[in-house]
Amino acid sequence: MSEFSILRQQAGLTVTEAALRTGYSERTVCRWDKGETQPRKAVLDLLRAIKPGGGQNSTPPAFTFIDLFAGIGGLRRGFEPLGGKCVFTCEWDRYSQKTYMANFPQDDHEIAGDIRKVESKDIPAHDLLLAGFPCQPFSIAGVSKKNALNRPHGFACEAQGTLFFDVARIIRDHQPKALVLENVKNLVNHDRGHTFRVIYDVLTKELGYHVEKRVIDAKSWVPQHRERIFIVGFREKNGFSFDDMEVPDPLNGPKLGSILHRSGDSPEKPFTEKDGQAAAKYTLSVHLWGYLRDYAEKHRQKGNGFGFGLFGPSDVARTLSARYYKDGSEILILREGNVPRRLTPRECARLMGFDGRGRPPMVIPVSDTQAYRQFGNAVVVPVVEAVARHMEPWLLEAVRSGAGATRKAAIA
Template identity: 50%
Template structure:
């Protein structure tokens, strides 16, 4: 028999990802319509005795991610600036287990928790990373911060982080260094979110890391941002793959178009601890060996029928069309991106919810005909649906709808636009796995004091 406490715990877990109204509608699929948003709120507040039938309890469980079938895992990792978990999915495919997640956006957290299982015995969830790095408490010493991090972030083999791109200020560095700072990065990167990543690396000393960012990280702030990051990682004792490669031969820049029909370039920094000496010969150039023999086409991921609200209004379409003509006449490249089933799209951005202009699905608009022509009005282009965005980012395969989207379309577009192409990181994880496992074995032979807090 299911206890009331179990029922309430299940409801509370479901409410971390889904609205009361959605859960009520879900339960009413098998009940007599007795569940409402208001009744669930009352039970949540302890007003009245909650009781699910066995069928309702099982039905509600289906809304939540299930424990992985894999009986064992090969390595542990943490997921920082996790978004909706795209990098995590890639590393779980390679046999990793997530033991810590940090993400501050409440809507992204909803989607993350709806799709990623978190074992309460070996996984911790954190919202603001500064709560564990103490970077917002300048009076705390480095040693105090490292001890706090070591106590509050689980031990892990790999650190994953898609940190935001921010400029660094080098003013006052020499003065701070003269005050006896142990780490240069503590001065150079202070006030940025990379600083929090570096502090966790310094405190926990994982055997490897993967840092993801936009391609423009290399040129940001005239190259200063990237230079400081690379110097900090070197100071912390890590070798970074393809550190010297650049231009067209910069293997750190990986384009998602090799895995999905979307041009999406991102910089990927893969690092291994130098003292473990497992990095020799590793290069992200080998990602090319893992390109799929047949990637899905755009036509493969498009839905056959969509709701009318995804079709652009005549007014919006005419505005985008005229705007593009004006800028082309001036020699500018601004304008919408109209795509057909065999095209590769532009990069999906977080602003896609505004007008969808960078990726519009062609429905037969004919520029040779008058804009007011009946056929042209009927065949206005449309946005991608959130489900199609999930497929374009590799969260779902063609014709699949397994990834749960528990948020509004606006939030979903922002989340997918801010995310990563999942199969890119599945390939990176596959390349890294053998070295991670070997490094983990070497690490296990060493005293803990050598590995931790010894940056």
């Protein structure tokens, strides 16, 4: 995808609209879009100025933050609109890096890869740490046994060997004013609650943060049942609580029809046909549809709940997963009298809240397979925005007061 195409989409312009805004012919703009020729620098600068937030770089940030296990930038999208500036990004997957860079092209820093190879001293000072960290199994060894063997436990042992250890290491060395961690709902119950106890004890007892948590279902904002835990910590006790966070009534939440392609919409290759409907390639093959039905029936007879999920415009979908690219079985779109279809990647962007009212369309520069994986692993943007707005008064006050601003002397 050409730089012009990326900037055009971020500015929310069609090829025709870009031609009108730049004063060039539509044919010339099409060639820029395909990367066949390169536009003048002035054209690219114009698109950057049109892009939302494009002319605000001179304003001092309200706070700085880092984006760990960044994925495609879902957590960042929630906090950047508050006036925050991302000063460091870490994401190991190269395809996710590609999508991230396509949607945040103005960054003045490169994306770091493996967090285990990043030293704390190489990370800039920051006010807020964001991390949608993977939850790998924690050690099951009991503290009492380790005490009997005179071996260390807690931060020095039980978190060792997991990616949470690296998050804790960075928190310890930089002492940001606040942190936001996001994970699957089952983090609370994993290993009979042991995993979350270790995380909570590390954050509170070892690192000294005041921590609140809440499991939030995204179906209040998007037509998808998706529960995730958000862990918020502040270096200084300030009265922050999730108890009074406003969450819209999920019974009145949006339905799938609000994110599906419709006849008459502007066409977008490769996701839709000329009439705006989803492209034919997203319809399941007769063979796959038969297999899914047989599989579901087999498990129904055994009393199991396994099977596909079939949804219409007035429904709320199951959770979109990273395996969606395999057969799309958890969210199949009903087509009366026809074989059902998968969601397109553009519809997934809408389902996860990356696209929506008031936002330019997200740039999707990767294959469908990679896009499905990325959206299935992502956070729902409107949920993060709600958490960010709820945190905002306490976060800005922490920045103003300078609480916890000093970095450890060891990394100064």
